[in-house]
Amino acid sequence: MTFQIRAVTIYGKQPSQVHTVPFKPGGLNIVTGDSRRGKSALLTIIDYCLASSEYPVKSGKVRDYVGTYAITLVKPGQQLFVARRAPEAKKSVSTVMCVLSQAPGSPPPPLDDLRFVTPREVAKDILSDFCGIDRNIRVPAVGRATLIAPSVRHALFFCFQAQNEVANEDVLFHSQGKEWRPNTIRGVIPYFLGATDREQALLRSRLRLARKDLSDHEAKLAAARVLAPAAGQAQALLTEAIEARLVRPDTSRETTAEGVLRLLRQPLLQRGPQAGPDSTDDPISDLRNRRTGLRSHANRARARIADLKTTLAENGDFTDQANEQRARLATLGLLKRDPTYPYGAHCPVCAGPVTPAHVTAAALAMELEHLQSDLHAIGRDTPAIERMISEEEGQLQEIRSRLARNQEEINEVTAAFRALDHEPDDARRAAIVQGRISLYLDTAAQLAIGPRVEDRTEELRIRIAELETLLSEDTQGDRLTSFLSLINQEIRSKAQELELEHSSSMLRLDVNRLTVVADTPDGAIPLKDMGSGDNHLGYHVATLLSLHEWFAENGNPVPGVLILDQPSQVYFPPDHVGEEVLESDDRILLLNIFKAIHRTLRRLDGRLQVIVMEHADLEDPAFSDHVEHRWRRRDGQALVPAAWITSEAD
Template structure:
C-alpha cells in the first residue's frame, strides 16, 4: 500500500510558532471557509514538500509569515516526516529537505530539531521508494529519444486538481498545461496503470543501448578504414602545408587517407618553405563555401526522400483500397456463361440464365481488368521507389559524413591560423606546421602497426534483431488497451450516476490526447465539447475516482490521495469571495459529486483519502459530517494563525 497524508505543518518566523493541520487517512476531509484563508495553499505546500523543483506557494500571508513547511506521510506501520524551508528573500528555491522516519503517531518535531541536509534529488528518490515506485524501471518518453525514470513527481499528475484544473475543459491531469508535461504524462501512464512489464522495460533499454553501440562502432570503423576519405585533421594539415609553402598548391591532391599521408610525409621532408607565389585564395572561405554546397545537396536529398516516401504512402493507400475493390469484383467469377444463350449469365445457385445482368457484368468485368492492370503497375513501381529511397538515404548519410569531415577541417584550419598568425617569419611558420605534421604521422603510425579494430557490426546487428524479436509482441499495448477498457466502464458508470451529458454513450479515456471522449452516433465528442462547467467538473471527478479505484485495487504505486481544490466554483458567480447560498439545483449537483466520492471511498475501504478545499459549506451530512476545518474570517480561523500576524498588517 502506498502513502496518505496525516498532517500539514507550517513553522512561523518567530521561535515556537508551529501550526499543524491534521487529516484523517482513508476518508473524506473537507476544509471549507472564506477566500484568502489559506485553503488553496494546502495543495501547493504538499506539492512543495514532495520535492517540487519550484516554489508553487502563492504570494500572500503564507509566504510572508511562514519559514518552513512540512507534511506527515503515513502507510500501515510506517510514518515519514518531510520538511522544507521556504525560500529566503531574493534567494532561490531551497534544494535540501529534512526527511525523518518516525514511529506512527509521532507529532511534528520543533523547527530547531530539523536538519535540512537531504538534496532534492535524493529526497525525490526516498519519497518514490516510500510510494512503492520501482526505481529500476525506465519508460520511453513520448516525442523524445530519452527514457524516463518514473518518480513520485510523476505520480502526482493523478493526485492533484488545482483550482484552475478541476473543471478545465482543456486539461484533465495536474500540470498538463505546462510545457513538455503532456508528453511526460503520456509516457508514464502505462507504468502507473500497471501495463509496463519490468522485463519488457529492461529489454527496451538494452535495445536502445545496442543501437547506440552499433552507431558508435560503425563511426569508429569508418575512421579506421584506410580506404575511407581522409580525416578532417589530415586534410587541414595538408592545407596548412600548402599555406606554409611546404607543398605545391596542386588542385588534384588525392582524397584517400593513403594519398594524404603520402603528401604529408613529403611536406615533412622539405627543408623550410619553398619559393613560390603566395596563395591569393582563403582556405577557410573555400571550406565554408564547400560546406554551403554540401548543406544544399543534403537539403535537396531530404526533399527527394520526403517526396519518394509520400509517393510510396500514396501507392500503399491506393493498393489497399484497390485490393478491397478487386475482392468485391472478383465475385463476378461465380457467374458462368450459358453456351446456349451467349448474352446471358448463369446464376451460381440455381444455374438459371440471368439475361439482364450481362451488360452490368460486362462493364464490371472491364473495370476489374483495368483495376488489375493498375495494381500490377503500382506493384511494379513500389520496389523501384523503395530502391530510390534507399539510394537517396545512402547519399544523405555520405553527405552527413562529408559535412562532419568538413567541420573538423574548418576547426583545425581556424585553430592553426590563430597560432601561425602570431609568427611573422615564414621559416618559423613552416617549422610549426612540420611539427604538427610529425605529431600526426607518429600517431597514425602507431595506429597502423597496432591491432586492427575488430568488426563487430554483424554481432551487434544480430543482438539488435534478437531484442526486436523479443519486443515484437506489443505486450504493453495490449495490456494498456485492456486496462483502459475496464477503467472506461467505471468512468461511464460514474458519469451516469452524475447524470452528465453524453453518459449514455460509450466513454473512454484517451491517453494520447489526454482527455475524455464520448463516442456518439454523430462522432467522437471530446471533453471540451461536452457542454457546461458542471459536465467538465463531473468528468474530471469520474475519471480521477475511476483511476484511483484501479490504482488501489491493483496495488499500483500512486499515492492514495486525491486533492480537489474548489469543485463548487462552477456553481458560484465569478466575483464570489465569501459565503453564499447555492441555488437548489446547483446544491443538488454539488452534493452528487460528494456522494460519488463517498461511494468510491466505501468501495476502497481506507485505501483512498480525499481532501477537498471548498468555499461552499453545505448542511447535508454527505458534506457537513466530513468538514475537518472551517476557516471563517469572522472567527479568525485560517492556515496562518492570527497570532502570527501583527495587528497593523492584518
Template sequence: MTFQIQAVTIYGKQPDQMRTVPFDTGTLNIVTGDSRRGKSALLTIIDYCLASSGYPVKAGKVRDYVSTYAVTLVKPNQRLFVARRAPEGKAAVSTVLCIISQAPGTPPPPLEDLNFVTPLDAAKDMLSDFCGIDRTVRVPAVGRAQTIAPSIRHALFFCLQAQNEVANPDLLFHSQGEEWRPNTIRGVIPYFLGAVDPEQALLRNRLRLLRRDLADLEAALATTRNLDPAAGQARALLTEAVEAHLVPPLTGPESSAADVLGFLRQALNHTGPQPDQDSNDDPLGVLNTRRNELRRLHGQTRVKITDLKRALAENNDFTSQATEQRARLVSLGLLRRNPETSDATHCPVCDSSLPSANATVTALTRDLAHLEGDLQVIGSDTPAIQRLISQEEGQLQELRSALARNQEEINEVTAGLRALQQEPDDLRRAAIVQGRISLYLDTAAHQAIAPQVDDRREDLRRQIADLEELLSDDTQGERLASYLSLISQKITGKAAGLSLEHSENPIRLDVNRLTVVADRADGPLALANMGSGENHLGYHVATLLSLHEWFAEHRGPVPRLLILDQPSQVYFPPDHTGEAILRAHDRNKLLNIYQAIHHTLRLLGGQFQVVVMEHADLDHPAFSPYVTQRWRYDNDQALVPPSWIGQATD
C-alpha cells in the same frame, strides 16, 4: 501497498509556531473557504515535500510566514514524516529533507527535533520505495534516446490537479504543460498501468545499452580508419610538399602508404627548396582533373550495373515463363511414344483414331527441345551476369573511396594554398608545410602506438540479435491497448453518469495526445474541442477517478490520493471573491461531481483518498459532512494563523 496523506504541517518563522491540518484517509476531505486563505497552498506544499525540484508555493502569506513544510504519509502499519525547509537567502530551493519513520499515531515532531540531512535525490528514492515503485525498472523516454526510472515525481502526474489544471481543456495531467513533461508522461504511463513486465524492461534496457555500445565502437573504428597514414590527408600533404619544393615531383604509379610516409619524412628533414622546380605546377588543378575522371568512371559504372541488373531481370522473367511452358509439355507424357515406330493414325495419349497424330507429337517434341536449349543458354548466362554485377559493384565502391580520398586531398591542398598565399617567402611557405607534416606524422605515430580498438562488432551484433529474439514475443503494446480499452469503458460510464456532452459516444483515453476523445460517427472529437468548462471539469474527474480505480484494482504503485483545487470554479465568474453561492442548476451539476467521487470511494472501500479545496460550501449530505476545514474571513481562519502575521519576522 502505497500511501495516503494524514496531515500537512507548517512551521512558522518564530519559535513554537506550528500548525497541523489533519486529513481522514480512505474518504473525502473538503477544505472550503474564501480566496487568499491558503487553500491552494495545500497542494503546492504536498508537491514540494514529495521531492519537487522546484519551489511551487506561490508568493503570499504562506511564503512570508512559513519556514518549514511537512506532510505525514501513511499506509498499513507504516508512517513517514517528510519535512522540507523553505528556500533560504537567494537559494531557489532547499536541497535537503528530513525523513522520519514513525509509529502509527505519533504526532508531528517540533521543529527543533528535525534534522535536515537527506539529499533531494536520496529523498526521492526513499519516497518512491514507500510508494511501492520498482526503481530497477527503466522505460524508454518518448522522443529522446534515453530511459526513465519511474519515481514518486512521475506518480504525481495522476494525483494532483492544480487550479489551472482541473478544468483545462488542453492539459489532462498535472504539470503536463511544462517542457518535456508530455513525453515523460507518455513514457511512464505503461509502467503505472501495469503493462510493463519488469524482466522485459530490463532486457529492453540491456538492448538499448548494447546498441549504444555498438554505435560507439563503430565510431571509434571509423576514427582509427580516418587516422590511417595512407588516408587522403597524407597524400594531400605530399602534394603540398611538392608545391613547396620540399620533395621532387612524383612520377610513375600511385605511391603506396609506406612510400607516402617516406616522402613526408623526407620533406620534414629537408632544409631548403629543391632547385630547378617548376613553380607553375597547379596541384589543385591536377586533383580536380582527377576528380572529374573519377566521377565519369563512377557514372559509367553505375550505368553498367543498371544495364546488367536489367538483363538479369529479363533472364529471370524468361526463365520463369519458359520453365512453366516446359512443365506443361512434359506433363503430357508425349515423349514416351516414338513417333517413328508408332501408328501415325492413333493418338499417343488415348489410342483413339486421329489422323496425323505423330505429326503433332513431333511438333511438340521440337518445341520442347527448343525450350530446353534456350533454358540451358540462359542458365549459363545468369551466373556470368551475376559475377559481372558483383565485379562492377566492387569497382563502384573503389571509385567512391577514391572520390572520398580525392576530396580530402582537395580540402587539404585548398587550406594549404590559402595559408601559403599569405606567405611571399618560399622558405616561410616551406616551413608552414613542414609544420603541418610534423603534426600529421606525430598524430600517425601516436595512433600507431596507441592501444588498438578491439573490433567486437560481431559479438555485439550477436548479443543484440539474441535479445531481439527474446523480446520478439513481448506483448507490452497489446497489454497497454487492452488496459486502455478497459479504462476507457470506465470513463465512458462516468461521463454518462455526469450527463456530459458527447457521453452518448464511446470515450477513450488517448495516451499519445494525452487527452480524452469522443469517437463520434462523424469523426473523433478531442477534449479541447468539446466546449464548456463543465465538460472539461467532468472529463478530468471521470478520467482521474477511472485511472485510480484501475490503480487500486491492479495494485499500481501510485499514491491512493487525488487532490482537486477548486473544481467549482467553472460555475463562478472569474472575478468572484465573496461567499460561494451557486444557482440551483450549477449546484446540482457540482453535486454530481461529488456523487461520482463518493461512488469511487465506496467502490474502493478505504483504499482511496480525495482532498478538495473549494470556494463553495454546500448544505448537502454529499458535501457538508466531509468539510474538515472552513477558512473564511468571518471566522478569521486560514492556513497561516492570524497570530503569526501579527508577530515580527526574522
C-alpha cells in the same frame, strides 16, 4: 499499499510558531471556509514538499509568514516526515529538504530538530520508494527520443485537482496545461495503470543502451578514420619532398607503401635542401594528366561492363523464349521412330505407321535439336560473361580507388604549394615540408603501436535487431487497451449516477488527447463540448475516482490521495468571496459529487483518502459529518494563525 497524508504543518518565521492541520487517512476530509483563508495553499504546500522543482505557493499571507513547510506521510506500519524551507531571498526554490522516518503516530518535530541536508533529487527518490515506484523502470517519452524514469512527481498528475483544473474543460489531469507535460503524462500512464511489463521495460533499456553503444562505436570509428593517414597523403608528401629538393627526383616512381615510407624517412636526416637546380616539372599537371588517363580507363571499363550486361540480358531473354519453344516441341518424344523407315514414325496409341507426318515431324525434330544446341552454347557462355563482368567491375573499383588517391595527392600538393608560396627561402620551405613529413610519420607510428578500434558495428546491429524483435511482441498496447476498457465502464457508471450529459453513450478515457470522449451516433464528443461546468466537474470526478479505484484494487504505485480544490465553484457566481447559500438544484448536484466520493471510499475501504477544500458548507451529513476544519473570517480561523500576523512582519 502506497502512502496517504496525516498532516500538513507550517513553521512560522518566529521561534516556536508551529501550526499543524491534521487529516484522517482512508476517508473524506473537508476543509471549508471563506476565501483567502489558506485553503488552496494546502494543495500547493503538499506539492512543494513532494519534491517540486518549483515554488507553487502563491503570494499572500502564507508566503509572508511561513518559513518552513512540512507534511506527514503514512502507510501501514510506516511514517515519513518531509520538511522544506521556503526559498531564501532572490532564490526561486529551496534545493535541500529534510526527510525523517518516524514511528507511526509521532507528532511533527520542533523546527530546531530539523536538518535540511537532503538534496531535492535524493528526496524525490526516497519519496518514490515510499510510494512503491520501481525506480529501475524506464518508459519511452512520447514525442522525444528519451526515456522517463517514473517518480512520485509523475504520480501526482492523478492526485491533484487545483482550483483552475477541477472543472476545466481543456485539461483533465494536474499540470496538463504546462509545456511538455501532456507528452509526459501520455508516457507514464501505461506504467501507473500497470500495463508496462518490467521485462519489456528492461528490454527497452537494453535497446537504448545498445543504440547508444552503436552511436559511440561509430563515432570512434570515424575518429580513427580521421586520425589515419589518407591513402594519397604519403605520395603527395613525397612529391613535396622532391620539389623541396629533400629527395632525388628519380625516386618518384616508387609506388609501394613500404617504399614510400622509407623514402619519407630520408628528409628527416637532412639539414636542408640538397644542392642542384630547381625542378622544372609541374607535379600538379602530372597528377591531373594522370587523373585524365584514369578517367578514360574508367569510362572504357564502364562501357565494357554495359556491353557485357546487355549481352547477358539478351542471352537471358533468348534462353527464356527458347525454353518455351522447346517445351512445345517436347511432345515429339511421343512419336516412336522406325529405324527401317528413314522418316517414319509410329502412333503412340495404336503403334500404327504415321506416314503423312514424317516430313513435318522430322523438321520439328531437327528444330528441337538446334534449340538444344543453342541452349547448350548459351549455357556455356553465360558463366563466362558473368565472370568477365565481375573482372571488369573489379578493375573499375581499382580505378576508382586510384582516382581517390590521385585527388588526395592533388589536394595535399595544392595546399602545400599554396602555403610554401609565402616562404621565399628554400631552407624554410624545406623545413616546413620536413615538419609535415614528421607529423605524418608520427601519426602512422601511433596507429601501428596503438590499440586498434575493432569494428563491432555488425555485432551491435544484430543485437539491436534481436532486441527490436523481442519488443515487437510486446503486449503493452493490448494490456493498456484492456485496462482502459474496464476503467471506461466505471467512468460511465459514475457519470450515469451523476446524471451527466452523454452518460448514456459509450464513454472512454482518451490517453492520446488526455480527455474524456463520448462516442455518439453523431460522432465523438470530447469533454470541452459536453455542455456546462457541472458536466466538466462531474467527468473530472468520475474519471479520477475510477482511476483511483483501479490504482488501489491493483496495487499500483500512485499515492492513495485525491485532493480537490473547490469543486463547488461551478455553482457559485464568479464574484463570490464569502458565505452564500446554494440554490436547491445546485445543492443537489454538489451533494451528488460527495455521494459519489463516499461510494468509492466505501468500496476501497481505507485505501483512498480524499481531501476537499470548499467554500460551501452544506448541512447534509454527506458533507457536514466530514468537515475537519472550518476557517471562517468571523472566527479568526485560517491556515496562518492570526497571532502570527504582526505589524513587524507586515
